Amino acid sequence: xxxxxxxxxxxxGALTGLLYSLVAIGLVLIYKASSVPNLAQGGLTMLxxxxxxxxxxxxxxxxxxxxxxxxVIMFGLGFGIERVALRRLAGRxxxxxxxxxxxxxxxxxxxxxxxxxxxxxxxxxxxxxEPLLMGDIFISRIHLVGAGVALSLFAAFMLFFRTRTGIKxxxxxxxxxxxxxxxxxxxxxxxxxxxxxxxxxxxxxxxWGEIQGVNQSLSMLLLKGLxxxxxxxxxxxxxxxxxxVIIGIIENVGAEFLDQLVGGGSRELIVATVLILTVMIxxxxxxxxxxxxxx
Amino acid sequence: MFYxxxxxxxxxxxxxxxxFKVPADRNLAVFFLLFGLAxxxxxxxxxxxxxxxxWLLWTAAALGLNLVTGWAGQLHLGYAAxxxxxxYSAVHAVRFGVPWEFALLIGGLASSVIGIMFAFAALRVxxxxxxxxTLAMQFVMDxxxxxxPTISGGSxxxxxxxxxxxxxxxxxxxxxxxxxxxxxxVLVTIFMLxxxxxxxxxxxxxxxxxxFAAAILGVNSFYYKxxxxxxxxxxAGVSGALLVATFFFLATPEQFSVNVSIQVLxxxxxxxxxxxxxxxxxxxxxLLAPGLVNSLVVAASDGLGMQVGNExxxxxxxxxxxxxxxxxxxxxxxxxxxxxxNVRDYLMVWPFDQLRK
Numbered sequence: 179x180x181x182x183x184x185x186x187x188x189x190x191g192a193l194t195g196l197l198y199s200l201v202a203i204g205l206v207l208i209y210k211a212s213s214v215p216n217l218a219q220g221g222l223t224m225l226x227x228x229x230x231x232x233x234x235x236x237x238x239x240x241x242x243x244x245x246x247x248x249x250v251i252m253f254g255l256g257f258g259i260e261r262v263a264l265r266r267l268a269g270r271x272x273x274x275x276x277x278x279x280x281x282x283x284x285x286x287x288x289x290x291x292x293x294x295x296x297x298x299x300x301x302x303x304x305x306x307x308e309p310l311l312m313g314d315i316f317i318s319r320i321h322l323v324g325a326g327v328a329l330s331l332f333a334a335f336m337l338f339f340r341t342r343t344g345i346k347x348x349x350x351x352x353x354x355x356x357x358x359x360x361x362x363x364x365x366x367x368x369x370x371x372x373x374x375x376x377x378x379x380x381x382x383x384x385x386w387g388e389i390q391g392v393n394q395s396l397s398m399l400l401l402k403g404l405x406x407x408x409x410x411x412x413x414x415x416x417x418x419x420x421x422x423v424i425i426g427i428i429e430n431v432g433a434e435f436l437d438q439l440v441g442g443g444s445r446e447l448i449v450a451t452v453l454i455l456t457v458m459i460x461x462x463x464x465x466x467x468x469x470x471x472x473x
Numbered sequence: 474m475f476y477x478x479x480x481x482x483x484x485x486x487x488x489x490x491x492x493f494k495v496p497a498d499r500n501l502a503v504f505f506l507l508f509g510l511a512x513x514x515x516x517x518x519x520x521x522x523x524x525x526x527x528w529l530l531w532t533a534a535a536l537g538l539n540l541v542t543g544w545a546g547q548l549h550l551g552y553a554a555x556x557x558x559x560x561y562s563a564v565h566a567v568r569f570g571v572p573w574e575f576a577l578l579i580g581g582l583a584s585s586v587i588g589i590m591f592a593f594a595a596l597r598v599x600x601x602x603x604x605x606x607t608l609a610m611q612f613v614m615d616x617x618x619x620x621x622p623t624i625s626g627g628s629x630x631x632x633x634x635x636x637x638x639x640x641x642x643x644x645x646x647x648x649x650x651x652x653x654x655x656x657x658x659v660l661v662t663i664f665m666l667x668x669x670x671x672x673x674x675x676x677x678x679x680x681x682x683x684x685f686a687a688a689i690l691g692v693n694s695f696y697y698k699x700x701x702x703x704x705x706x707x708x709a710g711v712s713g714a715l716l717v718a719t720f721f722f723l724a725t726p727e728q729f730s731v732n733v734s735i736q737v738l739x740x741x742x743x744x745x746x747x748x749x750x751x752x753x754x755x756x757x758x759x760l761l762a763p764g765l766v767n768s769l770v771v772a773a774s775d776g777l778g779m780q781v782g783n784e785x786x787x788x789x790x791x792x793x794x795x796x797x798x799x800x801x802x803x804x805x806x807x808x809x810x811x812x813x814x815n816v817r818d819y820l821m822v823w824p825f826d827q828l829r830k
Contacts, residue, residue: 215601263799267806272600273548274806277742277798280735285795291788401612408605440620450612454594457606461598 186315187430193321195426196328197389200382201403202410202418203331204375209412210351211371214264215272217279220400221286222376226252227383227392228290231299241303249380256376260369287397298393301384324385331381332419347371351413401446405453411466421464425452481821490670495821509655513648522647522720524761529651529658530716531760535740535752536661537708542738543747544674545701546681547595551607552709552737554614555591557729559584559710560717561624564724567635573718574639580714581707587614588706592699599684611731618726625726632724634717650719657715661708665749677701678747739794743801744808751810758809762797763790 201219208216229251233244263282267275305323309316338344349357350367358364386396406425410417429448436444462468483489493499509529513521538552563580567573594606618625626632637644637653644653668674676697679687684694717724736759744755767790805812 215604263803266803270806272604273542273746274742274802276548276601276604277739278802281739281795281798281802283795284735285792285799288788288790288792288795292785292792295782295784296788297784401608404605405609408602443616443620446612447616450609450616453609454606454613457602457609458594458597461602 182314183434184431186317187434188427189315189317190321191427191430192423193318193325193426194430195406195422195424196325196419197321197382197385197422198399198402198406198425199419199422200324200328200331200378200385201399202406202422203328203335203415204378204382205403205407206410206412206415206418207335207371207375207378208368209407210415211347212264212268212350212368214275214368215279215412216372216375217276217400217404218259218283218286219375219379219403220397221283221290222252222256222379223383223386223399224394224396225255225286225290225383226376226380227301227387227396228294230380230384231301231387231392232294234302235299245380245384249377252376252380253373256373257369259376260372264368264372265365283397283400287394291394296394298391300391301387303384303388305388320385320388324389327381327385328419328422331378332415335415343370401453402449405449405456407463408453409456409463411463413467414463414465417463417465425449428452492666492670495817498817506659509659512655513651518647521651526651526654527716527720528756528760529654530712530720531737531740532753532756533654533658533661534709534712534716535737535744535756536665536749537705537712538737539741539744539747539749539752540665540668540677540708541701541705542741543745544668544677544681545698546677547592547698547701548600548604549591549607549702549705550604550731550734550738551591551611551614552705553729553731553733554611555584555588555706555709556713556716556733557614557618557724557726558587558713559706560713560724560729561618561632562710563714564632564634564717565624572641573637577711577714581710584706584710584713585703588702588709589699591706592702595698595702596695608731608734611734615726615730618729626724634722634724637718644719653719654715657711661712662749673697673700736794739798742808743798745810746808748808748810748814750813751808754809754813758797758801759794763793766790766793 201223204219204222205216208214226248229248230241230244233239233247234241237244239247259282263278264275267278303320303323305320308319310319310322311317339348346357346362347367347370349360349362350364354364357367382399383392383396386399390396402425406422407418409425410419410421429445432448433445436448440447456463481494493502508515512525516525534552534556538549541547541549559580562583563573563576566576566579571579591607591610594610595603598606637650639653644650668677676687676692679690679692680694680697680701684698687697688694713729717728721728740755740759741752742755743758744753745751767786770789771786801809805815
């Protein structure tokens with residue numbers, strides 16, 4: 179057993195996993211506030227990356243200006259999606275809400291590609307591709323930066339949920355009707371959660387766009403984000419971060435051994451298996467709230 | 474006025490359990506049946522085989538998904554994987570020397586076996602989590618197809634379908650392919666129309682509305698969930714096999730990828746859950762509308778002298794397909810079948826309902 183290789187795989191896996199949490203946090207924010215499974219997060223992530231790129235290379239803005247501007251645009255878009263599409267479906271069966279978010283995802287992907295084309299372009303954040311050497315272990319710089327972004331977003335959300343607005347969101351997540359009756363605007367809260375998820379999508383889009391290029395494959399992050407969110411518990415942000423690390427390590431270490439057996443491409447299989455096992459064994463995830471159904 | 478009825482009333486149980494409660498509905502169904510039979514003589518063969526045939530085959534598939542999602546209320550995001558099982562087992566069986574009639578049966582039964590595996594997820598969880606599990610199972614199935622050359626057929630991952638034949642007759646003409654698809658779609662439609670009149674259909678609806686309550690009333694929800702998945706998977710398997718045999722002529726893993734699962738679910742939901750006519754509308758809209766709108770865009774941009782890039786044109790149908798799902802769900806969450814029902818109910822009592830207000 180090559181321990182150095184294993185440590186390297188585990189560390190890089192954990193960093194990649196934190197990047198998956200970036201996508202998962204978007205899902206969790208919305209599920210927390212409105213119990214809506216946001217399957218459009220993949221499309222939002224892709225759109226976020228393309229908006230940043232459009233501002234940076236087409237409009238010629240520097241990146242430090244393009245990213246906040248894209249965040250503002252996506253923030254508004256998130257509010258818009260909730261207002262136009264989701265609010266009218268409130269209280270409908272989950273199958274329709276699921277289809278609505280899938281429809282939004284397809285629409286966002288199609289529109290993005292129709293406007294900016296499908297050819298892959300690079301984000302050019304200016305982070306060197308030279309790996310960082312720690313002892314005998316190689317660590318990718320961009321993954322380190324991304325993990326930092328994920329952790330700081332997590333910290334920011336922890337602080338945010340202690341502010342007045344954050345407490346309102348928590349109240350909405352806890353009990354829809356009760357928050358309504360004490361005068362909290364539930365609609366605005368849910369809209370805000372969509373806006374925040376779109377904001378997170380910009381972060382995820384920029385980091386993942388740098389890693390694998392700004393193209394269609396960004397929307398495929400949905401499966402991994404979904405798995406991380408379910409494993410962590412769909413309504414726990416802390417769960418999303420921890421589950422991200424766990425899945426990242428399982429995926430990276432597992433793929434190393436499984437790829438030799440099956441000839442490559444086993445990452446998707448590992449992630450899908452983790453998703454199935456999580457739902458079968460512990461549907462509410464590691465840190466999620468276990469809802470008991472009334473008969 | 475148009476329907477010559479003053480509403481739907483029953484005076485006996487027999488009239489309550491008729492398939493078509495409104496005579497005009499029956500007449501319409503007969504008209505479309507005759508039209509379908511005559512279609513090869515009316516419609517040019519290009520349209521017949523590139524629009525009518527896929528429409529009918531996908532409708533049969535969508536009706537199968539409607540059985541499990543609309544009637545039994547179980548979310549299913551892995552339907553294309555089940556179709557793939559049927560398609561691949563049927564084609565492999567024929568290549569092995571089994572006649573097509575039995576190969577279709579083998580495909581359907583193989584799909585049922587895999588479909589029951591999906592059902593075991595439904596026994597543990599429901600709603601959103603069931604959707605996620607079936608989605609993950611679809612990914613596993615995609616992976617298996619893409620990584621096992623013995624199933625998907627060598628390095629190019631495409632499997633040539635042998636010539637379709639029924640009762641010893643090789644079918645190679647366009648009209649022949651069309652009639653095969655038409656016959657299968659009619660069979661599935663008749664089955665679904667009769668479903669709500671049977672104990673099976675009523676039990677499925679009971680499980681959908683509340684499985685605990687159904688269990689208390691003595692409906693074995695465990696058994697009916699498995700039965701719903703097995704039946705719908707059988708329909709999926711045969712539809713998948715027929716799609717490959719008469720329309721694609723070639724089985725590739727992309728034909729049954731996760732996007733196709735989402736597309737079939739979109740057809741069912743846009744059409745309307747547990748609505749049969751809705752499934753026909755839903756498939757027509759999702760399958761045909763994006764292409765039509767795209768050719769309109771091409772015509773408009775040519776007419777206005779604008780230059781629309783190839784890349785844009787290639788992705789517009791996809792965007793339209795997403796927009797259609799969103800728009801239909803906003804207008805009527807119960808789908809096109811419900812819209813049709815609204816119009817019909819309005820016209821049924823037409824001038825006289827004004828008097829009530």
